[in-house]
């Protein structure tokens with residue numbers, strides 16, 4: 001952890017800020033208004049996106065003294081896999097909107113930093129291309145669940161064959177929410193053809209097309225739209241995913257404790273508490289507040305993961321102290337991608353991990369398993 005400070009002695013400054021909460025502002029000045037709006041945007045008035053941050057501010061850590069926390073180890077086990085740290089890169093679609101290397105850069109940075117990536121169904125690169133770029137890295141696959149069982153089965157088989165170990169099924173975005181920033185700019189990057197590499201490279205989907213994708217990619221994208229969006233799935237359909245995926249399955253977007261109980265009853269391996277970074281239901285509960293309720297309901301029975309609002313090492317410690325097994329990082333790494341490609345993502349991830357490592361030590365923990373509720377001050381109301 002001294003490395004980053006000692007660099008200062010040689011007058012070396014980082015490529016851009018190490019303050020992940022300030023990245024959004026830095027990126028705003030450097031990205032075009034449309035890509036910036038796509039990443040920074042939230043649903044409606046932005047109330048839930050703000051609440052996500054306010055909830056972190058509402059919890060405070062109480063550091064412990066005179067414990068030997070010099071030698072630390074960030075490794076942890078999540079859903080049976082050993083991770084270098086309790087941090088993963090959240091699934092973010094359409095990444096070529098912010099940088100031409102898109103998900104390939106993210107995949108390389110994930111491998112270089114030892115952090116798993118979660119590839120989105122709405123990627124600008126194919127499942128196989130991202131896997132090659134990720135090499136021997138750990139990769140999970142995020143499913144936007146199509147309304148075409150043969151296409152779903154084909155995509156899942158491709159992901160398994162390409163070495164994605166865990167399936168993350170996103171439930172909160174079966175249709176896009178009211179997102180004024182995208183609407184005002186008539187900006188739907190997905191329809192412009194950036195986020196459809198996976199269906200367009202899928203043999204089963206291609207066989208459904210009226211005209212070859214190469215002749216009319218936009219028409220192909222529009223034909224994909226009703227297959228993967230606009231209609232919700234239901235609890236009784238989860239068995240299909242279990243039949244077609246032989247690794248762990250996590251449900252993403254669970255915020256209600258009763259839904260968490262249903263996920264456990266349905267035999268799912270984990271839940272990912274998330275409100276999609278405040279991009280879906282404006283006015284929805286802050287994700288960190290939902291985490292508390294979900295952990296109370298199912299924390300003893302299943303693994304609970306978390307995202308939405310993580311911006312610092314202390315945030316990771318707080319989420320873990322509240323019962324999360326690991327957290328996913330969203331927008332900050334996409335700003336890193338926009339500002340510096342794979343190197344930019346690496347800078348963001350390494351900053352977060354260094355901050356996490358220092359914070360863990362300073363609160364008196366040497367192992368992830370030692371992070372518990374005793375580190376938290378009396379929970380403060382966040383509303």
Ligand code: FNR
Pocket residue numbers: 038039040052090091092093094120121122142170252274275276277278279307308309310328329330331332334
């Ligand atoms: C997302 N998210 C998302 N989630 C998902 O399951 N599939 C996807 O394709 C996307 N795409 C996407 C694009 C952009 C630009 C953003 C900002 C987010 C949600 C993402 O996985 C995660 O839940 C949030 O980003 C977490 O919140 P923070 O960390 O960005 O506040």
